[in-house]
Amino acid sequence: MPAPDASSRPRKVNRLGLTPSDYKGKPSTLCKGCGHDAISSQLIRAFFESDVRPHQVAKLSGIGCSSKTPAYFLNHSHGFNAVHGRMPSVATGAVLANRRLVAVGVSGDGDTASIGIGQFVHLVRRNLPLIYIVENNGVYGLTKGQFSATADENAALRSGEVNRLPNIDLCGMAIELGATYVARSFAGDPKQLVALLRGALAHNGTAVLDILSPCVTFNNHAGSTKSYTWGKDNEEPIHILDFVPAMDQIEVEYEEGTDQEVQLHDGSWVRLRKLERGYDPTDRRAAQELVLEANEKNLFLTGLLYLDTSKRTFLDSLELCDEPLALLSEDQLRPPPEVLDEVVASYR
C-alpha cells in the first residue's frame, strides 16, 4: 500500500515565501513536447519544494538542446551555458570559487557520453558537490538527430540508419567510478523525478541523474528505445521512493511498508519502499549487477541505483576554507609585505 507522498503536498508558497513562479525561467524554445522541458518543470518544482534560495543556485551546462534548458528554469539564478562537453570543469571551477553555491549541471547524452565523457569521469572521481543531470535521448538533438554514445545497439533512426555500437551506460560508469548518488529516471515520471531531485539537493557530493528524456523530433518513433512510449511501457521502478525533508521527519512517523530509510547530509531522508527486486541502493555490488542485468535484458529500471553518504567531497579533499574564495577580502588574499621580505630573503 503506497503511503501518501510527503513531498507532494501542493503548496502556494514555500518556506522562503516564494511561489513556484519565482523559480521559473524564460519561455522554452525547445520543440513542443520535448522531454527536456518536462525535466525543467520538475527542477522548478524540486527547487521550490526544497526551499532553495534561487540566488544561491548556479546553473551550468554544455551545448545541446538539453544544455539550453538552464535558461528555462530559475530565472533568478546565475547560469552558464559553456562549451560542448565541458560542463563538469565549469561546474568545478564555479563551486571552487564559491562553495556556498548550489550547483546544478545540465547536460545531454552527446554532451556527456560522447565529447564530455572524460570530464564526466574525472568529476565523478572527485565527488564534487553537484547535481549532474543528463537529459538522455540517445541522439544529438541540436545537430539534428545523429546517434549519441548512449544509443542502444541496433537502435534505428527514422531514416532507417542503425546504430551498430553498444551503448555507454552512464549509471554503470558512475558506479564503477565510485559516484555517491546515482539515479536513473524518466521525464515521463514526474513524481519519481522530483523525489530524486530533492534527494540530490540534500546530498553532499556528485549526484548523477541519468534521465530518459525523449526527443520528440528525432527519436520518438515507433521502435525507438528512447521514446515516450517505450519509456512508459518499459519503466520498471526498482522501488518507490519518497523524499522526506529534515523538518518533516520529526513529525512523520515511520511509514507502513517502508523497507529502508537512508539519511542524507542535510538531515533529510530518502524512504524506499521495495518492490519485487528488494533492492538495496547502498550495496555497490548489487548496483553493478543491476545495471548489467538491465543492459543485457534491455530493462528500463529506474530509481536511486546507488547511494554512498560516507565519501569525502572534493572540497573536503582540498581542505578549503569555509568562506567562499570569491568573497575573500584583500587582507585574506594578499599576504603582508613582511611575507614578501621573508620569501625574497630565501632567494639570496
Add this chain to the structure above:
Amino acid sequence: MPAPDASSRPRKVNRLGLTPSDYKGKPSTLCKGCGHDAISSQLIRAFFESDVRPHQVAKLSGIGCSSKTPAYFLNHSHGFNAVHGRMPSVATGAVLANRRLVAVGVSGDGDTASIGIGQFVHLVRRNLPLIYIVENNGVYGLTKGQFSATADENAALRSGEVNRLPNIDLCGMAIELGATYVARSFAGDPKQLVALLRGALAHNGTAVLDILSPCVTFNNHAGSTKSYTWGKDNEEPIHILDFVPAMDQIEVEYEEGTDQEVQLHDGSWVRLRKLERGYDPTDRRAAQELVLEANEKNLFLTGLLYLDTSKRTFLDSLELCDEPLALLSEDQLRPPPEVLDEVVASYR
C-alpha cells in the same frame, strides 16, 4: 602440477626465420630499471615468438616515458608517437586505413587515465582490433612525478604529498564498457606478461593490458603501491595462464591440471590453470566483482580478467572491404565519369 609452458621454449629463429634481434628497437633512453623497459623486452619476445611480421606492425603511442617506448622495440615497424592522450584515435585511423596492420598501442596511466580517458572509453566501446598497453606507474614520469588518476587513494610521493582522490581502475572501466580482452599484469612477471601479450596478438578486438610498471625514479619508494617491491610482494595471479599457438595445439595434448581453455580468433588457445579463486574470465559479473574486491582490499590480482570472443569488432561494424583502404587503386577510389553525370543530373 604446472605443465611446461608451451610458449616459452627458447628458440633462436622463429617460423619466419627471424631472430629476436630482428624485433629489437633503438637503445632505450629511459631510466635504468624503469618498468617500461621490462615491458618492451616482453613485447619483443611475444612478437618474436608469435611469428609476427615486423613490417605488418604499427606501433602507436601518446606522450610520456611509456609512450616513448615504441621507439625501443620493433625497429622494423612503423611507429607513431602522437600527442598526449590521443593514442586511441591515432590507432583507430591507422587501422581503418590499413586493416592488415597489427596495431599495438602503448600508453601511460597519465596518458590514458587522465587526459586520454575519453578516447579510451570510445575505443573500447568500438572494439577496435588493437593491443592497448597501459604502462601504469601511478605517476606522470616524464613531467617529474605528479600523481596520475590511477594513483591509489592516500598513496604518498617521496616528497610526502598525499593523493586524496580515489584511483581509476582501467580494467574495471574496460569491463564496464564491454571490452573483449582485459588483463592486468606486472612488469616484474615476464612469464605471465608474454603469455598475455601473445593472447592479445591472437585476439581480434581491443585487448586492454593494464600493467604495473614501476617508475624507479619517482614512485618506487617504500610505501608506494606502485613499486617493484609492492608488486612482487602483492602480486596474486588469478590463474596460471599459458598461451598455446594454433599449430601447437594439434600436437599438444590436453594438459593435466588445466581447468579451462578458450579459443581465440586465430585458432590459438588460452589455457588456464585455476588457483584458489577458481576464476572464469568469460564471466562478466565475476570480472566486475573481482575488480571491485581487488580495489576494496587493495589486492594486486593479475591475469586475464575478462575475455569475450563473440563481439563484433569496429571493422565488422563498418563492413569494410578486405583490401586495406590505403592500398586501393584509383579505379576503386574514383568512380567513373558516368557516376558524376548521374549525380549531377539528380541536381537539376
Add this chain to the structure above:
Amino acid sequence: MSDKTALVEEIAPSDIDSEPERIVNDLAIQVATVNGSGSQSSNLVLLRALFRMGIPVGGKNLFPSNIAGLPTWFTIRANRDGWVARKRNVDYLVALNPQTAIRDVESLSPGSAVVYEEGLRLERRRDDLVFYPAPFQELAAEVTREVRLRKLLANMIYVGLLGELLSIDVEEIFGAIESQFRSKKAAVELNRRAVEIGIRHARENLVKRDPFTLERMDKNRGKVLIDGNAAAALGAMFGGASVATWYPITPSSSVVEQLTGFLKRYRNGPDGKATYAVVQAEDELAAVGMALAAGWAGARAMTATSGPGISLMSEFVGLGYYAEIPLVIWNIQRVGPSTGLPTRTAQGDILSTYTLSHGDTKHVCLLPASTRECFEFGWKAFDLAERLQTPVFVLSDLDLGMNIWATEPFEYPDRPMDRGKVLAREDLERLGGTFQRYADVDGDAIPYRTLPGTEHPGAAYFTRGSGHDESAEYTESEEAYVRIMTRLDRKFETAREMVPPPVVDQAEPASPLGIIGFGSSDPAIEEARNRLREDAAIEMDYLRPRALPLCPSVLDFITSHQRVVVLDQNRDGQMLQLLRAEYGDRIPPGVLRSLRHYSGHPMDAQTIVDYVTEMEIGAA
C-alpha cells in the same frame, strides 16, 4: 490573371509616383515561417521551378540555432543577369510567421508585395505595399483532413499562389514536386493538389497589382542546383576519399552526411563491402586524430568541422604540420567567437586556421567561392595534401556550404590522382636502403614517405611530433631542428606555387581601383562591380585569392592600383591582416582599404557599392 500582359514589357526608369513598370525576372522572394514547419520542401520546389524555367536563381535559408518553433526566412533571388547574391531588399514577402510578420512587413521597401495568412491582417500596417491575403489553413483543409499534414501543405499552397501571381510555369512546379518527393506517390499527389488550390485561390480572389513577373529564359542549360556542402562531398568522393571522420556541428555536418550518402551508393568494392570508412567520432579531437593517422597510413583522409571544432583540432593539426602528414580538413565557417551564431555565415577563421596550433605553423588553405570550386577543391585538396604531405584546409562557409546555388556542371577530374611521394617496396629495393623520411631529395623541400605495412626492412620509420632529423630519428640537436624547420618553410614556398592561383579580372589598362575578396563574397563583388560600372561608370578590378599562402601576383595587383578594397566577412579584417603580414611595407601607404561585413548575413552587393561610392567620392 488576364491583366498581366497589359503591363509594359520594357524596363525603363520610372519616377516613384507613376504606375509601376513590369519587372521581369528580377526579384527576391522571402518566405518567413517558423522552422520545423516543413516549409523547406515548398521553398525548394519553388526554387527548382524557377531554375528549370531557365532563370538564374539562388536560395538562402536564414534559420535559427534550434530545431522547431523559431523564425526562419528563406529567400529566393531570381535575376536574369545572373546576380543572385543576397539582396538586402525583398520584393515579395510570404508572411506566414505571426511572430515576425509585422517586423517583416515594416522592413519592406514601398511597392513590394506581401502574400500572407489573411488572419494576420497585415494590410492595415502599410499603404505603400501590395497585399495578397489568403486563408492558408482553410485552403489546406481542402487538401486533407489530417492536421499534421495540413500544416505542411499550407506551405505548398503559397507555391501555387506565387506561381499564379508571378507566372511560374505550373508544369515546372509539378516537375519540381516530383523531384522533391521522388518515389512517394501519395506525397506528390497531395502537394500537387495544394499547389492547384493555391493557383485557384489566386485566380479567383487576387488581382495582380505588383510589377514582378517571371518568364522562361535559357540561362540554366546544363547547370545544377546544389549546396556547397553537397558539392564538397561529391568532390571528395571523386577525390577518392577513403577515411572520413567527423563530429556533428552546424554548418559542416552535411559535408560528411552527404558524403556518406554518395559513398554508400557509389563506393562499394567488388565484395560488396565499403571501400571507405566514415566514422562519427566522439569529438573533434578524435575525429582529427583518426583522420591524421589514416592519412599517415595511406588513406585519403578527411574531416569536416566548424569554429569550435577547429579550435579543438588545433593540437593535432600542429602535429600534422611538423610530422608532415597529409589530411584534408573542411572548415565550414560560421559566426564566432565561441558558439557565436552557429547558423549564420562568416569568414572569421581565416587568420586562426592559417596559423592553427602553437609554435611556428602555417597551413595551406583553399578558399572556394562557388559550389563548382567546392567540388574542384574537394578532389584537388587530396592531391595537394598527399603531394605536400601536410594538412590542407578548405575554408568554405555557411552561405556557400548550406545555401543553394545554380552552377555550371562539375568537371570530372582532368588528371589522375596524385598520391605524392610514396615509396613502395620496389622503390625501396631500387634505392637500396637510402630512404630517409625527412630528406629533401628533389630540391622542392618535399620528402619521401613509406606507408606502414610496406614489406621491406628499410621501410619503417618513426613518426613523432618531437624533434627529429632527416632519418626521422629523435634529436634535440639545434642544427637538425633548424634544418627541418627551414625546409618546412621552403616546402611552404613549394606550396605557394602549387595551390590554385588567384583569379584576376583586370581592365586594360588597370583601373585605379581594385578589390580583393574571396570565398562566398564573390557573387556580391561581381554584382557590385557591374552596378558600379553601369550606374557610376566606376571600373573596379578584382582579384580573388583562392588559396593561402598567397601568390606573388597578389602584391602585383595591389601595387598596380591606387586604392584596393579588401573585403572581409569578419570584424577584424583578417584577410587584410594577412596581406599586410605577408607583404608588409611593400604595400604603398594608403592603398589598402578595409571593408568588413560581419553581421552574419551573406555578403550583398549594395554594401560594396555604398562603400566604394563613398570612397571614390572621397578620392575624387
Add this chain to the structure above:
Amino acid sequence: MSDKTALVEEIAPSDIDSEPERIVNDLAIQVATVNGSGSQSSNLVLLRALFRMGIPVGGKNLFPSNIAGLPTWFTIRANRDGWVARKRNVDYLVALNPQTAIRDVESLSPGSAVVYEEGLRLERRRDDLVFYPAPFQELAAEVTREVRLRKLLANMIYVGLLGELLSIDVEEIFGAIESQFRSKKAAVELNRRAVEIGIRHARENLVKRDPFTLERMDKNRGKVLIDGNAAAALGAMFGGASVATWYPITPSSSVVEQLTGFLKRYRNGPDGKATYAVVQAEDELAAVGMALAAGWAGARAMTATSGPGISLMSEFVGLGYYAEIPLVIWNIQRVGPSTGLPTRTAQGDILSTYTLSHGDTKHVCLLPASTRECFEFGWKAFDLAERLQTPVFVLSDLDLGMNIWATEPFEYPDRPMDRGKVLAREDLERLGGTFQRYADVDGDAIPYRTLPGTEHPGAAYFTRGSGHDESAEYTESEEAYVRIMTRLDRKFETAREMVPPPVVDQAEPASPLGIIGFGSSDPAIEEARNRLREDAAIEMDYLRPRALPLCPSVLDFITSHQRVVVLDQNRDGQMLQLLRAEYGDRIPPGVLRSLRHYSGHPMDAQTIVDYVTEMEIGAA
C-alpha cells in the same frame, strides 16, 4: 695558488700568441653532465656562491626531454658589467659526460679551460686549451663509501676544484651549501667535505694556467637569485590568486608547483584552512574550464601551460573573450610546433596566442622580460583581467621561466587589488534594477558584472558563448551581434591604454638604427647594444613592447628610425607579422628588418651584433 696574483690586473687587448692576461669576473662556465646525476645542486651552489660574492651572474640549464641518462649542460655566466645573457662561447668547461666530452671540447675557443674526469683523456684532443684533469670518482670515494652518494658527491668536487682555480670565496661556497641543503645536516657535511677535497686536489695537483678569475664585487646588494616561474608564482600569490588549475607540462609545471608551495605556507585562513584551491586537472581543457568558471564566479583564477596546452585551451579561451570572463593564463613558451623541443626555449606562440580561438578574437598578452616583471605581471595580470573582464595571457618562456636570474628584489604591489566592475547587492539596490550585464555604461566599453550568489533578485544573468544582447539574453539579432562585437573591439582599445607601455631607450636625437625585441631577448639586446656602442660606435635605440595590443608609441618608434631590427625568437617573425598587421602601410618601406633566432637556445648578444654589423655595413 700563489702565482695568481702575479697576473696583470688590467684587461688590455692582447694578440693571440701572447701570454693571456688576467680576466676578472668575466667568464662562462659550462658543466656538462648527464641528467639525473645530481649535478643540479652543485651548479646551484656554484651559482649562489658567485652571486654572494657580489658578481652579476645567471645560470642556464640546457636539459633533455627525458628523466635520466642524457646529456645536460649547465652554464653559469658571470660578468662584472652585468651581461649575463647566453654567451655562445664557453670559457670554462667541466666535462663529466663521456657521451659529449669530445664534442664539448672541440667546440671550445682557443684558450678556454677544461676541468674533466681524467679517465676521459681529453688533453689529447686539443693543444690550444688549458686542461685540468681530476679523478672525480676516486676523490668522491674519499668522502663516502656509498655508491649512490659517491656519484652525487663527485659533482660537488668540481665545485671545490673550480673554487680553487677561479678563486671563489670558500665561505660563500659553504654558505651556499647550507642554503641548498637547509635542514639536512648530514648532507651539508658531506658536501662540504667534497668541496674541500676538490680544493685540495686542485691545490696539490693543478697549476693555474688560464686567465680567468673571480673577485668579490658589490653588484648584488639586495638582489635575489630566482627563476621566472618562481617569480611568477610569487607574483600570483601577492595578486591574490585563489583558484589555480593546471596540468603538468614542461616548462610551465613549476609555476603552479611553486605557487602551491607558497600558498601552503602563507595563505591559510583563520580556520587554518586554505584560502585557495590548487587543482591538478585531468588535462588542459579541464584546467582552463575550471579556471574560467572560477573567474566567472569571482575567484582570482589562473592556469599555466605551454604549447600543446595552449592549443587545447583554444576553445575555452574564445568563450572567455566573448562572454567576458576574467582569467589569467601563463604560457611558458617552449619550442614547437607540436611536441617540438619541450626543454628548449622559444617565443613561438605570440601570434597564435594573441588571436587564440576561432572567429574574431584577440587577447591581452603581457610580455615579461625579467623575473622582476614576472613578479609584477604576476599580480597585475589579475587586476587587468578583472578590470577588463577578459582572459589575460602572460607569455614567458623556458629561458625566463626555468633559468636562474639575479634581479633587483621585487616590489610589493603599490596599489590595492582592482577587482573591476563588480556590482554587489548594495550596488544593485542603489541602481534599482537597471543592471545590464553587457551594457557600456561608462563609455570605456567595459560592462558591469555580478557574481553568482549575490543576494538580489536582479543580480542573476545568463552567461553564454552564443549570441547575446546587452541584457545577456540569447539573440541571433544581427544588430545585437554587431553591437556587442564592436564594443569588444572598443574594449580592446581600452586595454591598449591600460596594459604596461613599452620600455623605450632612445638616444637624443634618435639614432637612425633601432631594435624592437621583447621578453627574454632583453638581456642579449642590452648587451649587444653595449657592444655595438663600445666596439663599433653604433648606437641602437631600443623599444621593448611589454604587452599586446601594442601601444601607438611603437609606431612612433618605428617611423622615427631608418632601420629597425625586429628580433623574434621564432622562425616566422611573429612579432614582425604583428607589427605589420597592426600598423600596415604606415610603416615606411624598408625600415623593418627581421632577425629570427629559433635554435631553441636562449638569445645571445653575438647573434645580434653580427646581424646589425652586417646590416650597417650594407646600409653604409
